[in-house]
Amino acid sequence: MDFGLSEEQELLFENLADLVEREWDEEAYNDCYYNKHCYPRDFIMKLQEAGFTMLGVPEEFGGTPVDTVTMVMFAKELARMTGASLPCASNAISIDDILSFGSPEQQRIVLDYVAQNGSAPFALGFSEPQAGSDSSGILTTATRKDGKVYISGHKTMVTDADTSPYLLCITKNLEEPVAFKAMSMWLVPMDAPGVRLEPLHKIGLRTSGFHEVYLENVELPESSLLGVEGAGFMQLMKNFEIERLMLVAIGVGMAEAAFEEVARYANYREQFGKPLGQFQLIQEKITDMAIKLENMKNIIFKTAWEKDNGRSVQIGSALAKRYCAMASFEVLDEAMQIMGGMGYTEESRISRMWLDARHLRIAGGTDEIMVHIAGRAILKNYK
Amino acid sequence: MNVVACVKVVPDDQDLTVSPDYTLDFDRARPSISTYDLNAVEEGVRLVEDNGGSLKVLTVGDSSIDDSKLKKNILSRGADDLLMVADEDMKAMDAHQTACALKAALAKIDSYDLILCGDGSADLYAQQVGAQLGQLLGIPVINCVSKITVENGAVIAERTLEHEVEILEIPMPAVISVTSDINLPRIAGMKQILAAGKKPAVVLRATDLEYAALATIEVLETLAPKETDRKHIIIEGDSDEAIAAFIANVAKVI
Known part of the structure; x- marks a missing residue:
């Protein structure tokens, strides 16, 4: 099995890292988040200028087609690098219904808006x-x-x-x-x-x-x-499996951001005369967080790979959605625990990611609905 | 106009490690574009966008620079094509050897109006190659250029000097070294990255060029500075005595 990235994927994420380093303003984002309750438009437009908000959109609509693995990785990496939940990585999925089923006029409305705003209209x-x-x-x-x-x-x-x-x-x-x-x-x-x-x-x-x-x-x-009258449900469900992967990929990215932050923190924060990381209780937390991160990345990337290779992801996407929604929140919760009181304040981005990740257990199909989908389908395979 | 942007390939400094004997370990460092040369490429892209023509990137170095990802990285920045001379005989060249190699490689290019260089290389930063290349080619050469426009077949270049901005009009062809604040190099998107793999990239060996230059410097060793433990000397207050004690301690270190 090859777990390596292609040269193109490596370059994509290196360029994304350059853009985030250059343009991401944590203070401005917190102001959007806690005070103004607005979209971080300036940053999104920088992603737009580099073409990142049109990743996965077919070429005839001005986008850059990529496989599902790359899209899921991109959503995860954007969340990891920014520590923020930015749905614009999923524009291709959001607007696919319009591009697939819409009239030329509806397509034009959507594409013009994405070009000017970096998000779906x-x-x-x-x-x-x-x-x-x-x-x-x-x-x-x-x-x-x-x-x-x-x-x-x-x-x-x-x-x-x-x-x-x-x-x-x-x-x-x-x-x-x-x-x-x-x-x-x-x-x-x-x-x-x-x-x-x-x-x-x-x-x-x-x-x-x-x-x-x-x-x-x-x-x-x-x-x-x-699209077609009476076909609305089928149109809406066209991409729902990938939508779920893209959604939890943001959770995985935020969990990874928190993990990296608290692993560093555990190395320099001293209590009782030594760094936190020297306490085995902290080492256990770090180890279990790392296991969950590995599991989450494996399941989302493998499910995306299955989609790219024409295999059914009916069960896999439900398993990935349920597992990653829960595990990403658990990792963020443990990150907050390691940070202690400061992790519970708005001074730390971990509290912000903790608030954001909790919604993943509800949105896009609850944890329980994922059991409803996967449980029946798995048992059916053994009849 | 046909523009050539010269680029040096350097080890990615983020991957450099210091060995216990203070030598630098390059084993894990992948070849990357010297940061300041990205400004030269970006300026070339901008000039071609404004004036038409094409942009070629030229690079010379040891055989490790013939790296597929590196070539895609260079070409994703907006150049039309790449000419690379990669040969073990060109390992660790000094500025004079580099300028000679670039001159020999330029002989393989049909025509050029402008040659752009970065402010200096990210590893040695001698800021010599542009000047020496212009001298070897016998064409006008200027450095510290922070703005370039093209009017009536001539280059109008602004040089930001210590107390003044110098504006020069120079005929083409010319060699210009640009400052790192002349522009903000663009981020390559996936479209540009995918397209880069399809752009022409010619790789030559040293024997393909008419090139011979002896090294003018000999590097004995390159060592990282030794680290010392923190002294934990704390001087309280902002009195004259405290400031004098602080300066005395700083002076000991320097």
Whole structure:
């Protein structure tokens, strides 16, 4: 087995490291995170200028196609180098639905926005108060009258709803009994009459907004439909396995950043007359953290490799999502423990990563939903 | 205009280790582009973007520089092609030998209007190669250049000196050494990295060139400074006596 990087991958990460060293401003990011609650736009635009936000996007759309392994590594490395959760590494996955199923006009909207902002122009409106893990239970509808479409419903926990020009809104035909044939996708302008936001306040991931989105008879032209009517669920699920890998890759990167920081800290921080690292209780923590990091990297990269080699990742992506969401948080929690009181303050980035990583056990399918996916599929293989 | 940017390949200083006998261990150090030469490449890219033409990178060194990743690294920075002379006979050349080798390699290039060098090399930093190369070629040569524009077939170069900015107009071809603040070298993205592997890279041996230059210096040894333990001398306060004691201690070390 070859665990080495290609020359191109090495150069990619060396250039990323140069960019992070040159452009990453921890103080400015903390100001975005704790005070302004805004996207670190200046840094994201530097990633954009170097083409990093278009990694994995097909060439005909101005991107640089790379394999899944490289994309997952890139997401992990960006999080490791910055100690921050920056979803722009996953733009290729976010915008793939639009590039694959959208009209030329919808494609243009997305590509222009990414070029100018380094991020996708829409927030995903899927979850509803009564439909979280049970996503088939959504009740938002699209009805037609006089050649127009009217969207009504209530979306919740919508990330970036306040800063995105569009809502990628999933509606359901309540008369269609088969859930996966009942859903449709619409690009709803956030400034359309009838769209109203109410903020929710997350404890972590504070550079992005989080909102309830109320949609009251929001009038749209037919051209707002994305892809095929009734195929919304299938369109949304096109990349969900890779989406999960990309999501937890950020957690793995943050856990690695914290690990590297506290390993150094344990070497110079002295208590009881000697460095922390000379206490076996600390050595045990460092060792178990290292084991978890190895396991996490192995499972995400191997699953990505399986995807690149045409193998099913139905089980693998669920295993990786469940394991890495839990283990990355455990590593960050132990990092905080080694840092002691200072690790629990906003002076240390470990507390920020700890807050951010906790969401991975919930977002993109909870730990429990991953069991629901993997458990049944594994047992089925042994029938 | 056709621009040639000269680049030195040096061991990556992040991978250098000091052996117990204070000699430097280069075993784990991969070849990398000398930092200051990235400014020369970037300026070449910018001049070609503004004025048309092409940018060639030229490098000479021992056989270890014929490294696939290094070649991709160089070409991902925006050059159109690479001419490399890699030969064990060119190991650890001094500035004069390097300038002679570059002159011989330039004879293999059809035409050039401008030759760009960095401020100095990241390892020796003698700041000699650009000046000697211009002399050997018999063409105008200037250093410390912090801005370059091209007007009516001539180069307008700004030199930032201690008390003044000197603006010179010089005819081409010419050799110009640029300062490290003339530009900010661009970060190579994946598109440029992937494209670099497809760009032309010609590798020659010393015997392909008309080149002979004897070493003018002999290096006896290169040693890292010996480390000493911290003395933990603490001088309290900011009185004249305390400052005098501080200076006396610093003077002992120097």
